[in-house]
Amino acid sequence: MIVVIPLLAVLAIVFGPMLYVRWTMARHGSDRPDFPGTGGELARHLLDEAGLQHVPVERVAAGDHYDPVAPAVRLGEDHFDGRSITAVAVAAHEVGHAVQHRDGMAMFGLRMRLVRILIATERTAYVILLLAPVLAFFTRSPPLMFAQLALFVAVMALSVIVHLVTLPVEFDASYRRALPALAAGYLAGPDVGRARSVLRAAAFTYVASALMSLLNIARIARVFR
Template sequence: MALVLGLLAVLFLAAIFLPQWWVRTVMRRHAVERDDFPGTGGELARHLLDLARLGHVRVELAQPGGDHYDPVEKVVRLSPDNHDGRSITAVAVAAHEASHAMQDADGDTLLATRVKLAGSIRAVEVSAAIVLALTPLVAVLVKSPVLVVLQIGVVVALLGSRVLVHVLTLPVELDASFKRALPILEKGGFLAEADLPKAKSVLRVAAMTYVASALVSLLDIARLLRVLRF
């Protein structure tokens, strides 16, 4: 029985961490600087936004944080390597994030839903922390195991909402990568035909980043349950 549980634990951890490793590996593999590229990722993002008549959307270095589009401030933020780099990864990520700005401009409902949900994540996490912190006090004062179990259930549900946000985000990411960024790079001639499969790999992992984040959130829930001896 112990061997089976150990194997299941290994498989669970592999499911959690292998996607993250895959994302980092693909991004690094195609981050080699290319002297034949006419511009940086930041310059491409600016060019694509201008072509889409989104001159009001700024392009900035992501400090702190990774590559993302901020729909509230209308800013595409790129990490230094992608903002200043001339690589397939830089080009693909820049096109991906610029595509989010295009989704925003088109009134994409899924993107709007994601923005609303993401805005509530911080409040959810704070609420979960407060409920968890009060659990021992409630156990001492009320002395009701049922109430304590209910509190723990609330915490797990609150943390699970973060997983839900990441899952709902996936269609938005896939649309940005494959219905917008990839056709733009292909039809616009921004990459040679031989480089398109590599860009497709980068765009795939750019979309799957949120799957990896969802799995990490699941790990947080599993750790909580283990600490509480469930």
Template structure:
């Protein structure tokens, strides 16, 4: 019974934040005729306002993000071309990352470097996990299993570390950058509380991803201790 309760709590911790975030984003995705521009136009305006004319605004199907290497704010089509509260708020959040980069925000630089290193570690881990069964079959020794466990720890450990570093960067972009901008006259007062909920929802997606990565890492570490 205790195991079932713990399992249910883990499932809630993993899936509830993502579900709630998606629900909030959809709730405020209704087009607003009273907004003067789209999310993409708002992003362009803010970038120019903060002397970042060199940063591009681009469409993406790979998730809304700011690319510090390419100097580009990338928005999904519904936010780039939409006039909803969600579109405007997400655009402000991604511009918040561009402001971090422009002003030399150190945690963003750490995350950028870490993502590159973690990507290599995950690839190495995946390769080790694929190689392990073959090595075990050829040698008939437990070395293959150990290599597989090492690969899993590398892969999920790298992902967990990236998510842990990412969350504070996301919170800064939302609450120290985007929210003050939106509250400075860009949104009517009645839209400020929903905008904050949208920014919280964006952060919750990283909370869910971090919990999933930590759970996977804990599972592999538990196996290694046996």
């Protein structure tokens, strides 16, 4: 019982945000025929209003995001074609990132640089993790193995830092940019509060990702203890 309670607490902390995000998105994902357009159409309208006519809105199988390299706003099929509070809120949120990019937001730029570093080093870290037991076996050098492990954990820690830097960027896209755009004539009354819940959930996806990275670090440290 003493072991079970902390385990349940860890599972709740790590997986709770993920469940909250999925529940919130599904709760407000019902079709709204009264909406004037789909998520994709709203994204196009907001981009044009922001002077970002060169940024396309693309339909993807899954994974809503703004790609600053392309640049392009990419929406999953349900959100691109959907007429739900979730669809329009997610669309406005991703357009918010495009506006951050246009405005040269410092935290947005910092996140871009950290992500580039993370992508380059993550692959190396996984190779290091795979080679660590082999090198330890042939060299019989525990310090070498622990040095490799420390490097890998450091890279995982960088992933956590990226997620933490991402949080203010996400909240800015949700509350400073997307919500005012939705409340300025597109949504009214209780729908504004529902959109706020969806936008909060969109931001909390990165809380869940940061917690998962911390869990991975703990698991790896436990294996090599």
